Amino acid sequence: MTQTKPREGSPKNLRYRRVPQRDGMKLIRLWVPDPARPDFIEEAARQAAILRGAPEEAEALDFIESAFDWPEP
Numbered sequence: 001m002t003q004t005k006p007r008e009g010s011p012k013n014l015r016y017r018r019v020p021q022r023d024g025m026k027l028i029r030l031w032v033p034d035p036a037r038p039d040f041i042e043e044a045a046r047q048a049a050i051l052r053g054a055p056e057e058a059e060a061l062d063f064i065e066s067a068f069d070w071p072e073p
Contacts, residue, residue, distance in 0.1 A: 017027065033040060051057040 020027070033043070051060075
């Protein structure tokens with residue numbers, strides 16, 4: 001069975017794009033690391049080790065803490 005892509009001008013596709021645009025959002029596409037890759041954990045650990053104790057680590061953690069509404073324990 002062959003799946004067909006929705007045409008760029010199809011009503012569903014237009015609605016998918018226009019509603020968020022109307023609300024002030026912009027569509028972007030990002031390439032992110034694939035956690036299913038066999039080397040993902042090793043690479044994540046390597047990068048975490050580089051940051052551990054660095055000023056950038058504290059800065060990033062402070063930003064995450066301030067940006068997220070953490071539930072009270």
